[in-house]
Amino acid sequence: MFGIAASNFNRSSLRSLALRASLLSPLSLSLSLAKSAGYSKMSEATLENGPQKPITRVLFCGLNFPSSHNYTIEYLQKYPFIQVDVVPLEKVPEVIHQYHLCVVKMCRFDSTLIAKATQLKLLMQFGVGLEGVDIEAATRSKIKVARIPGSTTGNSLACAEHSIYLILGLLRKQKEMDIAVKQRELGVPIGDTLFGKTVFILGFGAIGVELAKRLRPFGVKILATKRKWPSDESSCDFEEIAGLVDKKGTPENMYEFAGEADIVVACLSLNKETAGIVDAKFVSSMKKGSLLVNIARGGILDYDSVYEHLKTGHLGGLGIDVAWFEPFNPDDPILKLPNVLITPHVGGVTEYSYRTMAKVVGDCALELHEGKPFTVIEFVN
Numbered sequence: 485m486f487g488i489a490a491s492n493f494n495r496s497s498l499r500s501l502a503l504r505a506s507l508l509s510p511l512s513l514s515l516s517l518a519k520s521a522g523y524s525k526m527s528e529a530t531l532e533n534g535p536q537k538p539i540t541r542v543l544f545c546g547l548n549f550p551s552s553h554n555y556t557i558e559y560l561q562k563y564p565f566i567q568v569d570v571v572p573l574e575k576v577p578e579v580i581h582q583y584h585l586c587v588v589k590m591c592r593f594d595s596t597l598i599a600k601a602t603q604l605k606l607l608m609q610f611g612v613g614l615e616g617v618d619i620e621a622a623t624r625s626k627i628k629v630a631r632i633p634g635s636t637t638g639n640s641l642a643c644a645e646h647s648i649y650l651i652l653g654l655l656r657k658q659k660e661m662d663i664a665v666k667q668r669e670l671g672v673p674i675g676d677t678l679f680g681k682t683v684f685i686l687g688f689g690a691i692g693v694e695l696a697k698r699l700r701p702f703g704v705k706i707l708a709t710k711r712k713w714p715s716d717e718s719s720c721d722f723e724e725i726a727g728l729v730d731k732k733g734t735p736e737n738m739y740e741f742a743g744e745a746d747i748v749v750a751c752l753s754l755n756k757e758t759a760g761i762v763d764a765k766f767v768s769s770m771k772k773g774s775l776l777v778n779i780a781r782g783g784i785l786d787y788d789s790v791y792e793h794l795k796t797g798h799l800g801g802l803g804i805d806v807a808w809f810e811p812f813n814p815d816d817p818i819l820k821l822p823n824v825l826i827t828p829h830v831g832g833v834t835e836y837s838y839r840t841m842a843k844v845v846g847d848c849a850l851e852l853h854e855g856k857p858f859t860v861i862e863f864v865n
Contacts, residue, residue, distance in 0.1 A: 540853035541603075542845070543583040544570040544610075545591035548811075551833070552589065552610040555842035566849045580604070585849055588617060590810070595621035605852055606630065610841055611639055611832060612690075613781065614864060615754045623865040630861040632844050635690040638837035643805075644694035646831035647749050647779045650803030651678060653825045654775050660822065679703045684745035686738060686762075687752035688729070691779060695749060696728040707731045707741045739769040747775045754781035764789040773800035779831050782808040791818050799823075805831040 542560075544553040553570045560566045571579055573591055580586065580601045586593075587610050598604075598621045607622055612631045622629045634640035656675035664672050681704050685692040688710040696706050708729045733741055738761075742748055748770060752758045762776070763786040770776070776799055778785055787808050793799040801823040810829060818824055844860050851858050 539565055539567045540849055541583045542566065542568045542585045542849050544587045544589060545576050546573045546589045549589055551838045555838055556845050559842050559846040560849065565853060585852055587845060592616040594618050598622055598625050608861060619865050628863055629865050630863045632841050633862050637840040639832040640690040641694045642834045642837050643691045643779050643831040644698055646805055647695050647777055648698055650777045650825055651747055654801035654803050658825055681746040682744055684741045684748045686748060686750045689751060692751040693725060705730045707745060709733045709735055709738050709741060711735065742766055742769045745774060746771060750778045750780050750784045752780050752784055754783050759783045760786045762786060767793045767799060772798050775801045777803040779805050782806045794821050805829055
């Protein structure tokens with residue numbers, strides 16, 4: 485989710501942001517934020533013509549993906565008893581003890597950091613990825629950990645659309661087209677069509693389902709692997725995926741499917757089992773000249789294996805919205821190859837999905853403040 489464009493706030497929203505968040509970065513100057521600290525030091529909210537009320541504090545970790553905290557602050561601006569702060573990642577250990585709800589974003593929450601979070605009740609992601617959180621340590625500390633299901637916020641469908649954007653960019657040779665425009669050439673390069681291709685969706689979760697729905701009209705054959713397919717024809721899951729996939733498989737079939745596909749799209753969650761799963765064995769099993777797209781997490785792909793197979797021409801192209809290290813080095817050798825497209829982790833970053841997720845985070849803060857059960861979010865512990 486890197487590279488989010490700044491949101492278009494009205495003046496009152498900017499004033500609210502300036503009063504309620506403080507950032508230790510050059511951005512703090514442009515927003516006229518407090519320069520004395522990396523977080524707000526308000527301890528209680530003064531309600532007009534009323535008594536002071538305890539504050540529920542919400543922390544966003546890190547300055548990237550600014551629309552996540554900006555939209556949440558905007559959503560909560562009429563609730564003075566909810567305080568939303570955002571601090572650079574390196575400042576999180578210094579202030580985490582003051583917060584009740586934390587949106588982790590790109591922060592690694594290990595047992596040491598969790599031990600400092602003495603008031604924390606809920607750790608959540610602005611989206612679905614929780615690979616940086618030590619869930620067992622959080623559970624021992626009686627901190628709930630949750631994600632926002634992508635199927636309910638538009639995140640999954642946005643990632644699916646972005647996958648198709650990358651696929652088409654590779655097929656139509658986007659980098660070569662850019663060169664042709666600069667050189668005033670017409671009719672080159674000769675691209676390829678998605679019609680008639682075989683697409684292997686590696687990991688048929690929420691994003692995979694949305695991707696299959698959108699690929700169908702292109703006239704493709706769809707292969708997909710999933711750890712466990714629904715067997716009950718009366719289940720909602722069975723109905724949703726019926727007819728979307730031409731050939732279903734489990735992780736044991738992934739090398740076979742890779743050998744049949746013209747395009748492989750990685751949609752897996754990152755965990756101990758999937759880290760580096762697209763390795764030399766997997767890539768070498770792919771068709772010569774086939775395309776690889778990663779819309780999941782950078783760690784799904786083994787860098788060296790992908791790079792070497794791109795250089796030899798075995799891989800016909802690579803499209804990634806996520807990288808091995810983020811933000812990714814723009815001078816990395818892999819980006820100098822003519823058949824590589826990269827976008828700045830914006831697959832799920834749309835106005836619709838981010839407004840929806842900001843509302844979910846805001847509602848969680850209100851529920852926490854009022855002592856009500858959390859709704860919408862999906863707990864993992």
